Amino acid sequence: MTVTVFCASSTRIDGKHVEVAREVGAELARRGHTLVTGGGVQSCMGSVAEAARLGGARTVGVVPEGMPAAQEVADGDNDELVIVPDMRARKAEMDRRADGFLVLPGGIGTLEELLEIWVARSLGFHAKPIVILDPHGVYGPLHDLMDHLLEEGFNRPAAAEAVRFCGDVGEALDHLEAEHGRRAEELLEF
Numbered sequence: 001m002t003v004t005v006f007c008a009s010s011t012r013i014d015g016k017h018v019e020v021a022r023e024v025g026a027e028l029a030r031r032g033h034t035l036v037t038g039g040g041v042q043s044c045m046g047s048v049a050e051a052a053r054l055g056g057a058r059t060v061g062v063v064p065e066g067m068p069a070a071q072e073v074a075d076g077d078n079d080e081l082v083i084v085p086d087m088r089a090r091k092a093e094m095d096r097r098a099d100g101f102l103v104l105p106g107g108i109g110t111l112e113e114l115l116e117i118w119v120a121r122s123l124g125f126h127a128k129p130i131v132i133l134d135p136h137g138v139y140g141p142l143h144d145l146m147d148h149l150l151e152e153g154f155n156r157p158a159a160a161e162a163v164r165f166c167g168d169v170g171e172a173l174d175h176l177e178a179e180h181g182r183r184a185e186e187l188l189e190f
Contacts (some may be wrong), residue, residue, distance in 0.1 A: 029055025059168035129179030
């Protein structure tokens with residue numbers, strides 16, 4: 001399975017988030033998965049890829065050629081570093097390669113990536129599993145907001161059901177694998 005991980009590249013965050021990224025990378029490798037990230041070497045993005053490689057996983061980084069080096073440095077240790085023209089092409093390439101998505105806490109860039117794949121899934125443009133791994137409650141207000149939007153009628157139940165919130169690395173990957181397996185079985189039956 002190829003898992004695209006959306007996560008922070010900020011060096012200003014608490015180290016506990018970087019540690020979660022390391023755990024994710026190690027567990028992806030242990031389970032034999034390929035990792036796709038935004039290709040940065042810093043913070044969570046770099047840590048998830050480094051831990052995955054240390055465990056023997058294949059890693060792919062997707063970097064826009066116009067990304068300022070001061071914001072994000074490309075991780076040249078990836079097994080494959082894909083250079084794309086811009087941020088839209090970056091998201092499209094990461095989406096195309098994914099069998100499932102794992103979203104760790106991050107800033108507005110991570111939120112944008114999450115919301116784009118979430119909308120696409122709820123509208124039926126893809127059926128790939130999406131899991132938000134949030135062991136420290138960073139996305140608690142987002143979860144509450146999504147529940148509120150559902151209650152107020154702004155979201156359909158399909159939107160709420162399109163994403164799973166988890167607090168544990170193993171649980172998050174178990175869900176991705178199970179959903180991916182169900183999707184593969186459905187395609188075979190079709």
